[in-house]
Amino acid sequence: MTFAELLQKRRSVRDYEQKAVGIDTINEILQEATLAPSASNNQPCRFVVINCRETIKRLSDESKANLLKDFAQKKASLSPEYVELLKNEKFNVFYNAPCVIYIVGSRAVHSLDIDCALMASYIMFAAAARGLGTCWIGLGEHIRDPKLRAEMGMDENLRIVAPLIIGYPKENPAPSARNAPKILRVISQAKG
Amino acid sequence: MTFAELLQKRRSVRDYEQKAVGIDTINEILQEATLAPSASNNQPCRFVVINCRETIKRLSDESKANLLKDFAQKKASLSPEYVELLKNEKFNVFYNAPCVIYIVGSRAVHSLDIDCALMASYIMFAAAARGLGTCWIGLGEHIRDPKLRAEMGMDENLRIVAPLIIGYPKENPAPSARNAPKILRVISQAKG
Numbered sequence: 001m002t003f004a005e006l007l008q009k010r011r012s013v014r015d016y017e018q019k020a021v022g023i024d025t026i027n028e029i030l031q032e033a034t035l036a037p038s039a040s041n042n043q044p045c046r047f048v049v050i051n052c053r054e055t056i057k058r059l060s061d062e063s064k065a066n067l068l069k070d071f072a073q074k075k076a077s078l079s080p081e082y083v084e085l086l087k088n089e090k091f092n093v094f095y096n097a098p099c100v101i102y103i104v105g106s107r108a109v110h111s112l113d114i115d116c117a118l119m120a121s122y123i124m125f126a127a128a129a130r131g132l133g134t135c136w137i138g139l140g141e142h143i144r145d146p147k148l149r150a151e152m153g154m155d156e157n158l159r160i161v162a163p164l165i166i167g168y169p170k171e172n173p174a175p176s177a178r179n180a181p182k183i184l185r186v187i188s189q190a191k192g
Numbered sequence: 193m194t195f196a197e198l199l200q201k202r203r204s205v206r207d208y209e210q211k212a213v214g215i216d217t218i219n220e221i222l223q224e225a226t227l228a229p230s231a232s233n234n235q236p237c238r239f240v241v242i243n244c245r246e247t248i249k250r251l252s253d254e255s256k257a258n259l260l261k262d263f264a265q266k267k268a269s270l271s272p273e274y275v276e277l278l279k280n281e282k283f284n285v286f287y288n289a290p291c292v293i294y295i296v297g298s299r300a301v302h303s304l305d306i307d308c309a310l311m312a313s314y315i316m317f318a319a320a321a322r323g324l325g326t327c328w329i330g331l332g333e334h335i336r337d338p339k340l341r342a343e344m345g346m347d348e349n350l351r352i353v354a355p356l357i358i359g360y361p362k363e364n365p366a367p368s369a370r371n372a373p374k375i376l377r378v379i380s381q382a383k384g
Contacts, residue, residue, distance in 0.1 A: 003321045006195050007227050007314075023378060030373035035199050037316075039330060046374045052381045104376070111330070114353075117309035121228075122199075125317075129195045138231060138303070153377035161306075176233050181222035184296070185345030186215060186241045 006128055011175065013133025014095045016167035021099045023051060025130060026166075030101075033122035039111035045119045048102040048152045055151075056100055059143060060092045066142035086139075093139040097165035100140070102152065107159045116161035123164060133169035136162055198320055203367065205325025206287045208359035213291045215243060217322060218358075222293075225314035231303035237311045240294040240344045247343075248292055251335060252284045258334035278331075285331040289357035292332070294344065299351045308353035315356060325361035328354055 001009070026049055038044060050056055064086045070076035071083065078086070085091050094100055101123065103116045124134045140163035143149060154160075193201070218241055230236060242248055256278045262268035263275065270278070277283050286292055293315065295308045316326045332355035335341060346352075 001195055003193055003195055003198050003317060007224060007318075010227070012229055020381070023380070027373075027375075030375065032199060034370040034373055035202070035367075036313075037204055037328065039328075041368050043371055046376050048376050049378045052379050054381075055379050113305045114309040117306040118313050121310050121313035124229075125195060126199075136229065136231075151377070151379065158376075175227075178226040179235055181219075181226055181239060182237075183222065183239045183241060184350075185343070187244050187247050187343065188215070189212070189244045190246075 001129055006125060008175075009172065010124055010128040011133065011173050012135040013167070013169045013173060014135055015170045015173075016095070016097050016133065016165075017170055019098065019168045020051065021132065021166055021168070023049070025132070026051070026099065026101070029123055029126040029130070029132075032126040033119055036119045036122040038115040038118065042109065042111075042115070044105040044109040044112060044115050046104050046158065048104060048154065050100040050102070051098070053098065056094050056097070057092060058148065059100065059140060060094050062145050062148055063093055063140045063142040064091070066144055067139065070142070093137055094163075094165050097167045099166045100137075101164045101166060102160055103162040103164065104154060104158045104160050106157055108157070112159065113161055120162040120164060127166055131168065132166055134164050134166050137165055138163075193321055198317060200367070201364065202316055202320040203325065203365050204327040205359070205361045205365060206327055207362045207365075208287070208289050208325065208357075209362055211290065211360045212243065213324065213358055213360070215241070217324070218243070218291065218293070221315055221318040221322065221324075224318040225311055228311045228314040230307040230310065234301065234303075234307070236297040236301040236304060236307050238296050238350065240296060240346065242292040242294070243290070245290065248286050248289070249284060250340065251292065251332060252286055254337050254340055255285055255332045255334040256283075258336055259331065262334070285329055286355075286357050289327075289359045291358045292329075293356045293358060294352055295354040295356065296346060296350045296352050298349055300349070304351065305353055312354045312356060319358055323360065324358055326356050326358045329357055330355075
């Protein structure tokens with residue numbers, strides 16, 4: 001697959017086939033994604049792979065509850081539609097994805113958000129190149145329960161940046177609309 | 193070019209041919225990069241394109257001076273080698289790149305670092321697909337002089353996230369070493 005094709009193919013996918021994603025495939029994708037750049041080649045990203053629907057449901061419930069708590073305490077802003085959605089017990093923030101990859105890293109790393117976002121884009125492309133869909137689920141990042149975090153192998157020092165769902169897409173969704181690039185200024189070499 | 197080839201080709205490049213990068217090529221790359229995902233498809237990235245060596249030098253000097261000032265006031269930490277480098281008048285943080293693209297956006301956007309980093313990776317790939325090299329230059333982000341910011345079309349509300357240099361590589365640098373992916377835990381479906 002060429003990059004131009006891949007660019008068109010990479011979409012945020014929220015509806016998946018039942019089919020599980022093999023751990024060998026996940027390992028291949030993560031191996032390929034090590035080529036992502038990071039500040040000073042520091043490579044701060046760590047991964048937690050959840051290949052279990054029951055655990056995914058528990059993570060969804062935990063994240064929803066914490067986000068609603070933050071909203072109630074005015075620590076988070078949410079649109080009324082999101083509040084409704086999060087209060088709906090049947091809503092799984094990870095949709096019906098068979099697998100979630102959490103990209104996490106040390107709170108001490110100043111560039112962690114950026115390093116993990118670069119890593120996320122590599123994982124998204126490496127997945128798309130294998131016919132897999134992905135979506136970054138910001139709603140799924142609020143995992144605080146010490147028991148759940150321990151199950152994930154995450155000590156207190158680690159911060160979740162990017163929860164990515166991954167699976168075989170039911171269909172390739174239509175592209176969402178994009179604006180033309182907003183270029184504020186072009187400063188060109190003076191002629192002469 | 194396939195994605196596998198592109199993955200191997202995308203490197204942080206710090207040494208460029210004299211050859212300028214045409215504005216049509218930059219426009220093509222930015223157009224292609226609009227396909228980058230962003231939180232809620234909010235598309236907050238804005239661009240400033242500096243295709244002028246004299247302005248690039250001024251931006252380098254401004255950023256170096258501010259970073260050294262922050263360091264002196266203990267607002268930034270820098271290794272002794274970096275301090276030496278920044279004090280060297282001949283050192284241009286953008287190396288000899290003929291073009292710099294600043295990815296910027298509103299301070300009000302909570303996910304700005306992540307949105308701009310995803311955009312940066314798309315620009316890096318779109319550039320590599322055209323035989324161009326890029327490098328994220330964190331040292332070049334400290335632009336505060338109101339006159340310079342006005343020249344860049346940047347009001348107070350905007351924050352620089354990603355200064356990217358772009359140009360035709362003198363040579364394709366050897367890949368920098370990468371560790372194997374650090375997977376903290378795999379949680380798999382219980383069998384039976």
